Amino acid sequence: MRAADPGADVLWRSAQRQTQVLAAKLEEFPQIPIPAGLTHFCRTVSEIRSAADVSAAQLQLARVSVPVRMVNLDLRGAHCVVDDRGDVDESPVAVCVASYQSSPIVDVFVAQPHEAYPIEMVVRLPFWPQWAQRCYVEPVTTFSREALTIPRYEFTLDDVVSDDGGIVLTGVNHMTCHVQQPIHGPTIDCPITVRFVADGRQETVDVAGYRRLRLRPFDPARDRLTEHPQTDQRLLKMYDALVSPAFDTADVRAFCRLFGASVTAAQSIMFDKVFRCGTSVTESQFHDELEQRLRNDPTLGGRLTRRDRVAGGFDDLLTKAVATATRRSRELAG
Numbered sequence: 001m002r003a004a005d006p007g008a009d010v011l012w013r014s015a016q017r018q019t020q021v022l023a024a025k026l027e028e029f030p031q032i033p034i035p036a037g038l039t040h041f042c043r044t045v046s047e048i049r050s051a052a053d054v055s056a057a058q059l060q061l062a063r064v065s066v067p068v069r070m071v072n073l074d075l076r077g078a079h080c081v082v083d084d085r086g087d088v089d090e091s092p093v094a095v096c097v098a099s100y101q102s103s104p105i106v107d108v109f110v111a112q113p114h115e116a117y118p119i120e121m122v123v124r125l126p127f128w129p130q131w132a133q134r135c136y137v138e139p140v141t142t143f144s145r146e147a148l149t150i151p152r153y154e155f156t157l158d159d160v161v162s163d164d165g166g167i168v169l170t171g172v173n174h175m176t177c178h179v180q181q182p183i184h185g186p187t188i189d190c191p192i193t194v195r196f197v198a199d200g201r202q203e204t205v206d207v208a209g210y211r212r213l214r215l216r217p218f219d220p221a222r223d224r225l226t227e228h229p230q231t232d233q234r235l236l237k238m239y240d241a242l243v244s245p246a247f248d249t250a251d252v253r254a255f256c257r258l259f260g261a262s263v264t265a266a267q268s269i270m271f272d273k274v275f276r277c278g279t280s281v282t283e284s285q286f287h288d289e290l291e292q293r294l295r296n297d298p299t300l301g302g303r304l305t306r307r308d309r310v311a312g313g314f315d316d317l318l319t320k321a322v323a324t325a326t327r328r329s330r331e332l333a334g
Contacts, residue, residue, distance in 0.1 A: 012048070019045040037064035081128055081162045094194040095124040095209040096137065108187050109215040110223055111177035119151045123169040123194065128160055129203070132196035135169065139190035139213040149176040150190060150213075175215075182249045183221035183242060183256060187214050220256035220299065231263060257299050265293035 023042040026034050041064060044057045098105045099120045111117060123137055138152040151173030161168045179188065190213040196203050221239035242252045269275050269289060294304055 016046055016048070035064050037061075081157075081160055081167055091203060091205045092125045092127055092129065093206045093208055094137075096192050096194065096207055097122045097210055098139075098192075098213055104210070105213065106210065107214070109213070110218055111175065111215055112218045113178060114176070116174045116176050118172050119175050120170065120172045121151065121153050123153075123155075124166060125169070126166040128157060128167055129196050131198050131201060132203075133157075133198045134196070136195045136197060137169070137171070137192065139192050141188065141190045143179060143188070147177075147179050148188070149174070151175050177215065177217050179217045180249055180253070181217055181219070182245075182247075183219055183239060183252055185216060185219065187216050189214055220253055220260055231267070235260065235263065258294075261294055261297040261300055262290070264297070265290055268293065 019042045023039070023046075026032075026039060026042070037060065041057060041061045044053075044060055048054060048057060099122070100109065100117060102120075105119075109117075121137055123135075128135075133156070135155040136153070137155070139150045141148055141150050153169075153171040153173055155169045155171065159169055159171070161170070192207050192210070192212055194205050194207055196205065221242065222236065239256060242256070269286075275281055275286075275289075291304065294300055
């Protein structure tokens with residue numbers, strides 16, 4: 001940094017000064033629970049003397065858990081499973097955490113087409129309202145269930161598990177996504193709702209914690225890349241040219257899948273001993289090897305053809321979706 005940026009020393013001193021301010025704040029409010037790792041990080045930054053020390057400090061900070069206060073539960077009745085204070089105006093606050101394979105979904109969830117994902121929903125409440133018979137927890141979406149099947153959870157009093165913090169409801173349901181969006185399409189935002197229902201009465205309660213489930217369908221222009229960052233940057237730059245309403249969504253997604261799979265296969269072929277420098281490889285051998293690797297690629301699903309008559313000649317390898325787009329282009333051209 002000192003060679004590239006003459007102001008590196010200023011940035012260094014500024015970072016150390018900001019850390020001193022943070023450390024002073026931590027000491028000013030001892031009643032707030034602070035992870036010990038954060039205090040160690042402040043001490044590490046104050047002792048930085050080289051760029052190598054910066055990397056060590058960053059690694060130390062990455063391991064510090066964030067003390068997030070999710071919801072202020074009224075613990076006076078925490079041991080009461082059912083609210084026995086009568087019909088009061090105060091409603092419980094629900095903390096919802098959606099997880100996939102035991103990992104909380106804290107970022108955008110990428111869904112592969114035609115694949116079912118078991119989504120676990122954990123709901124924490126201070127109590128169960130005395131009048132309620134059932135509790136429904138579900139993300140809300142404007143898509144039809146044919147396009148997007150959002151998990152819906154139904155609980156009764158028999159599903160309640162109590163602890164020192166109140167009650168916990170846990171359920172698992174499946175989610176499928178058949179939405180077809182253009183590449184670089186927007187995230188689908190699904191706010192989570194919690195409703196208590198009884199005969200003739202329904203009440204929606206406030207949700208804290210993760211208030212929404214964000215997801216989007218698999219995007220071959222940004223989700224299926226190679227293992228080499230330099231190649232990924234070039235591919236993403238190329239795919240930016242396809243972000244236009246003038247292109248058919250299905251055609252663009254098919255092209256990105258095929259091209260990304262071809263680049264990945266080509267990179268693996270480069271390191272295969274059969275194709276080392278100095279060896280003699282025929283065009284037919286190369287296409288045989290490429291075809292085998294493309295057929296094994298899960299994003300293509302085996303939808304591969306070879307030696308098709310297109311554009312006045314024969315192609316080498318083609319996916320069925322790209323073949324359809326090619327025929328469509330020829331029809332439009334006359």
